[in-house]
Amino acid sequence: MNHPLVHRLLYLPLPIAPLITFRILFGGLMMIGALRFMQKGWVERLYGEPVFFFKYYGFEWVKTLDVPGMYAVYSLIALSAAGIMLGFAYRWSVLLFFISFSYAELTDATNYLNHYYLVILLAFLLFFIPANRRFSIDTRLRPSLLLTHVPAWTIHLLQFQVGIVYFFAGFAKLNPDWLFRAMPLAVWLPEKAGIPVIGPLLALPAAAFVFSWFGAIYDLTIPFGLSIKKTRIWAYGAVVVFHVLTKMLFNIGLFPFIMIFNTLIFFPASTHHRRLKYLGYHPDEPVTKEPTTYNLQPTTILLALYIVIQVLTPLRFLCYPGNVLWTEEGYRFAWRVMLVEKNGYAIFYVSDAATGRRTEVINSRFLTPFQEKQMAIQPDFILQYAHFLARHYREREGFQQPVVTVDSYVALNGRPGEQFITPGVNLADERDGLGTKKWVLR
Amino acid sequence: MITIKKLCTGFAFVILVAGACNDNNQSPCVSEQDQSAVFQNIADNLIIPGYEDLNARLTTLHTAAHAFTGDPTTLQLEALRNAWKAAYLSWQRVAQYEFGPAEERQLRAFLNAFPIETAAVESRLNSGNFVFDNAETFDKGFPALDYLLYGAGATDADILARYSTDPLAGNYKGYLTAVAAQMQQLVSETLQAWTGGFRQAFIANTGTAAGASLSLLINSLNEHYELIKRDKLGIPVGAVTLGFPNPDKAEAFYAGISAELALEALRASESLYLGRGLDGANGEGLDDYLQQVAAKQQGQDLHQLIVDQFEAAIGALAAVPDPLSETIATDKALVELAYVEVSEQVRLLKTNLPSQTCIAITYIDNPSDSD
Numbered sequence: 001m002n003h004p005l006v007h008r009l010l011y012l013p014l015p016i017a018p019l020i021t022f023r024i025l026f027g028g029l030m031m032i033g034a035l036r037f038m039q040k041g042w043v044e045r046l047y048g049e050p051v052f053f054f055k056y057y058g059f060e061w062v063k064t065l066d067v068p069g070m071y072a073v074y075s076l077i078a079l080s081a082a083g084i085m086l087g088f089a090y091r092w093s094v095l096l097f098f099i100s101f102s103y104a105e106l107t108d109a110t111n112y113l114n115h116y117y118l119v120i121l122l123a124f125l126l127f128f129i130p131a132n133r134r135f136s137i138d139t140r141l142r143p144s145l146l147l148t149h150v151p152a153w154t155i156h157l158l159q160f161q162v163g164i165v166y167f168f169a170g171f172a173k174l175n176p177d178w179l180f181r182a183m184p185l186a187v188w189l190p191e192k193a194g195i196p197v198i199g200p201l202l203a204l205p206a207a208a209f210v211f212s213w214f215g216a217i218y219d220l221t222i223p224f225g226l227s228i229k230k231t232r233i234w235a236y237g238a239v240v241v242f243h244v245l246t247k248m249l250f251n252i253g254l255f256p257f258i259m260i261f262n263t264l265i266f267f268p269a270s271t272h273h274r275r276l277k278y279l280g281y282h283p284d285e286p287v288t289k290e291p292t293t294y295n296l297q298p299t300t301i302l303l304a305l306y307i308v309i310q311v312l313t314p315l316r317f318l319c320y321p322g323n324v325l326w327t328e329e330g331y332r333f334a335w336r337v338m339l340v341e342k343n344g345y346a347i348f349y350v351s352d353a354a355t356g357r358r359t360e361v362i363n364s365r366f367l368t369p370f371q372e373k374q375m376a377i378q379p380d381f382i383l384q385y386a387h388f389l390a391r392h393y394r395e396r397e398g399f400q401q402p403v404v405t406v407d408s409y410v411a412l413n414g415r416p417g418e419q420f421i422t423p424g425v426n427l428a429d430e431r432d433g434l435g436t437k438k439w440v441l442r
Numbered sequence: 443m444i445t446i447k448k449l450c451t452g453f454a455f456v457i458l459v460a461g462a463c464n465d466n467n468q469s470p471c472v473s474e475q476d477q478s479a480v481f482q483n484i485a486d487n488l489i490i491p492g493y494e495d496l497n498a499r500l501t502t503l504h505t506a507a508h509a510f511t512g513d514p515t516t517l518q519l520e521a522l523r524n525a526w527k528a529a530y531l532s533w534q535r536v537a538q539y540e541f542g543p544a545e546e547r548q549l550r551a552f553l554n555a556f557p558i559e560t561a562a563v564e565s566r567l568n569s570g571n572f573v574f575d576n577a578e579t580f581d582k583g584f585p586a587l588d589y590l591l592y593g594a595g596a597t598d599a600d601i602l603a604r605y606s607t608d609p610l611a612g613n614y615k616g617y618l619t620a621v622a623a624q625m626q627q628l629v630s631e632t633l634q635a636w637t638g639g640f641r642q643a644f645i646a647n648t649g650t651a652a653g654a655s656l657s658l659l660i661n662s663l664n665e666h667y668e669l670i671k672r673d674k675l676g677i678p679v680g681a682v683t684l685g686f687p688n689p690d691k692a693e694a695f696y697a698g699i700s701a702e703l704a705l706e707a708l709r710a711s712e713s714l715y716l717g718r719g720l721d722g723a724n725g726e727g728l729d730d731y732l733q734q735v736a737a738k739q740q741g742q743d744l745h746q747l748i749v750d751q752f753e754a755a756i757g758a759l760a761a762v763p764d765p766l767s768e769t770i771a772t773d774k775a776l777v778e779l780a781y782v783e784v785s786e787q788v789r790l791l792k793t794n795l796p797s798q799t800c801i802a803i804t805y806i807d808n809p810s811d812s813d
Contacts, residue, residue, distance in 0.1 A: 113811060187800045191651040203649075253811025343803065345793045347785070359684040362672065373803070397684060409789050411797030416744060417789060 009156055010303065011296060013149035015269035016134050017276060017283065022158060023131035025261040026122065027085025030097065033254050034078035043070050046111060049368050052388055053108040054381050057432055064107040076100040084126070087136020091127065098123040109381070110374045114337050115255040118165055121310075122262075125161060129154045135281050148287050153303055155265060160307060162262045163223030168314040168335035170219025175325065175339070178216065182208035183413035184341035185215075192249050202249075218242055226266035239263050250338070322442030326412055328378050329437065344376025345417070346408040348386065350393045354400035361389060377410050379421070379440045386427030404428045473734040473799070477648040480717065480726045481655045485641050487719030492536040493633040495720065499529035500626040507622040511615035514605035516598060523591050527699060529625075530584050534706035538666035538714060541658040542644065543635030547628050551577035556673070557691040558585040560593075563617075570613045572620035584694070586621050590614065593696030650800045659714065659728065660801045664792050667711050671784050674704040675759075679770055679777045687774065689767030698765030705759050708784065712752040728795070735798055744794055751787045758783040 037043065048067040055062060065073065077100045083093025101123060105116050131154075132138045133147035177183040186208035193203035201207055218238060225235030243256035264272075273283040317330030324331055325340050351358035363372045366388070375381040386404040393399040403426045409417040418441070421427075425439040506525040510518040533553060540550050552574065562581035566572065574582040594614070595601040604614045636644075647655040672682060673693070678700065680687035692700040712718070717727020733745050758780040763769055770777050796803055 187650075190649065190800065191802075193649050194651060251812055255811075341797075341802075343793050343797045345789050347788075357684050359680075360676065360682045362676075362682050407789075409793045411793045414797055414800065417793035417797060 006300065008152070010151065010153040010300060012152045014152050014155055015273075015283070016131075016147055016150045017269040017272035017281070018155050018265050018267065019129060019131040019150060019158075020135050020276060020281065021272050022262070022265050023087060023090075023126070023136075024085050025264070026126070027081045027083070027093075029254060029257055029261060030081035030101075030119065031078050031085060034074050034081060036254075038071065038074050038078075043067060043074060045368075046108065050108065050110075050371055052366050052371070052385070054110050054371065054375070054384055056106060056109050057380065057434065059106050062103070062106040070104070070107075073100050073104050077104065084131075087132035087138050090132030090136065090138050094123060094127045098127060108371075110371045112332055113253075113255075114165075114335055115253075115258055117333055118161075118258065121161060122158070125157060129158070135276070135279075146285075146288055148285060153299070157303065157306075158262075158265045159227070161310070162259075162265060163226070164310055164314075165259075165335050166219045166222045169337050170216050170221075171314070172334065172336045172339060173212070173216035173219060175323075177325065177413045178212050178339065181413065182212045184338070185211050187341045187414060188250070188338075195248065215242075222263075226263055229268075232266060236263060236267075320436050322440075326410075327437070327440050327442055328380075329440075341413055342377040343411040343417070344373070344409065344420070346372075346376040346382060346406050346420075348389055349405050349407070350389055350399065351403050351405075352393070352399035352401060353403070355398065357397075357399065359393075366392075376408065377420075379437050380432055382406060382408065382421060383427055383430060383432050383437075386430075390428035402428055473731050475726070475731040475734040477656055477731070478645050480728070480731055481645045481647070481659075483717050483719070483725035484659065484714065484727065485636070485644055487721065487723070487725055488713060488717075489536065489539050490633070490636050490641065491720045492532070492539075493629060493636060496529065496532040496536055497626070497629045497633050499525065499532045500622070500629055503529045504619070504622040504626045507619045511605065511619055514602055514615075516602065519591070519598065519602060523697070526584070526587050526591060527697065530694065530699075530703060531706050533584065534703055535710045535713075535720070537707060538662050538710060540666065541662050542640050543632045546635075547632055548577040549628060549632060552628055553583040553625055554585065554693075555580050555583060556585040556588075556693050557695065558589045558593075560589065563589055567610050567613045567617060570616060572616050574621070574624055582621055583625060587618070588694050588696045590618055590621075591697070652802055656731070656799065657801050660796055660799065661803060663711060663714050663728070664788075664796075664803065666707075667791055668788060670704060670707050670711070671781070671788060674700065674707065675777065675781045675784060678766060679774065679781055681778065681781050687770045689770045692766045695767060698767065700766035701759065701762045701764045701769070704766075705756065708752075708756055708759055712756065715748060715752070728799075732795065732799060744790070744798060748787070748790050748795070751783070751790060755780070755783040755787055 044067055047064055047070040053064050064070070076096060080093045080097035080100060083089055084097060098120065101116075102120050105111070105120065130147060130150060133145055133150070139145045173179070186205070189202040189208050189211065193199045195202065222235055222239060225231045225238070240260055243260050246252060247256040269283075273281070277283070314334035317324040317334065320327060320329040322329075324336075346363070348361040348363070349358065350361060363375075367375060367385070375385050386406065390402040390404050393402040405424055406421050406427060407423060408420040410420040411417040420441060422439045422441055427439070430437075430439060503522070503525040506518070506522040510522040536544075537550060537554065544550070555577075557580065559580040562579060563586060566581055590604075591601070594604045605611050605618075608614065644655050644658075647653075647658075650656060676682045677688050678692040689695070693703050694700050713727075715728050717725045717730065719725055729745050729749070732748075762777055762780050766777070792803065795801075
């Protein structure tokens, strides 16, 4: 544990500049993101329209606020993000951002996005990383906070976090659909045939294969390309081109900007100094380092633990039988981006032996169209909704023992639809859990 | 940098192999079928003649409404009812094309929002306000006429009295003609928009993108098919309401021609799928496009499955006699069977057809970003 390499990777004092850039860009982008979210009217659409909200396993207790409440949450996100950007009351800002952003994401799992998960992880890490110790309002107010150098782990941990997103995104692409059927890009690219200049090329059958293979190789290699000095500038050029292209082609919101900004963390301090100078940053102030007299061992252990968790979480799909793209067990929190084109259909039936009543459910009574679409392709949502229906028919419609079954079909990546959930299974009796869902046909 | 060179060579090789495989093994979204030919057939033999027919019948209806209000006799009532029924059946043949000009005018909401809200109708009759500018109300279009021509009294004599001796007779007349005029106006505008430029744009709008004509057709086919299933059959028979039937919520409840209208709508779905024109000639349709992507489901031909299911659904629905509300009371199982057969098709149309033709279901839009 006190190996010189470990010490160099974790505790060597490095100039703080990359963290300053990271903090400013991350905070600024998140602030714009929250404002954009409100400006687009998504608070009303995502929190005002639904009457039922899907939850993550273990977070069923999270309650969604009403629309004004959610506006308050998004305002907090914007404010605390501004605090991060400016380095004002930094620890509190990060904490507030982490809580409010995580809360917003936990309110409805329908809206899960990998980059929102990344934001949550980065906010978590920033809480422990002293990115406010220079060029911030905090240091302006309390010059004693000023630091020119930070332990290397603060920078390397962020590099790891950003790198692992790419690596696992690439790893997830190593599946037969992506590589040998060019799916789902073979569906998505021809949709973009109307784009000037490159449009007609995108409609060519070969284009989907080129994009698929290039995408996989890009994702798998870019963390290494960014880490090696010789290739870094080229790798960063590839990052910019890749993300600008995906931004043009797909409706992926802030993700391209997040990655274009975050990957700057791989550049050495000298690069940051040259850019930050324009903002009034003076790299050559007298050196101040935090005394590293504290016991390093717990830090090392905690860092190792975090890394192990981050590596194992995306791999947990291996514990479940069947194709993860179909079952979606172990699908989330694993950097699986743009891997499936799924089309689902789920009709629920509720019956009650006691009263002899049976009904088909009109999903639109309880779910927004977008929720219904997401529900139909994700088994845990199907189960949550079935439980909701059982409760609804018991409490509101006088059913004594509601039996909930589903007739469900899913078409994955251009294949014909197949039955998704075992017909006839009473979902009201099934419990959600981390184990294999036996009622999912695979 | 030998390794990078090797990587590039390997990459190029793989692309070549993938490209080569691709020639034998068709890319999933490529259909040999010329899209524009399909669109042209559907525009020229289904949609535009459909609106022309509807427009003509609504013109007749409008004239008949004035004739009746000027001379409220049994004879004129009969003529008006016939005109109404002919127009209503004609509407079923174009109701599914709710995109472009029809979507702009919210044709479905203004022509056929049912079941009618009798309270809203009564309040209009009392107030004499016959400006229908809100798409969300249930007091206009064909359902309003259903009520005014069939539901306003227990017997024909009672109904005729509404237009002659009733203190509100003037308002009854005004209601009738205002509704007829608005329907004719909206359809005439829609028809003009189609012939005046939308037809060209529609035929030229090829591709698989959201908003392209193929996407519009498959999405509107699906959206309307689900309305046939739920509103015309599911709610009246009680399949979606705990088994409690709601015969009074059937389309054209007062006239008692619900099953006939539903059958016409179902046939229209089939016609759109097959590309079968109003004249009965089977031209290029969605089926031809689908067949060119050679879609198979569990070893079966998806096209054949869809065709068979249309046949089964139409057969089961044709066996349901009108008035639907009475059949529900006397032989509910017959209606439930028709409902099941109609429902079976949703899976094929909503999951398989879009998936095989690489069309996204876009009447469900994504309210946020994706990743």
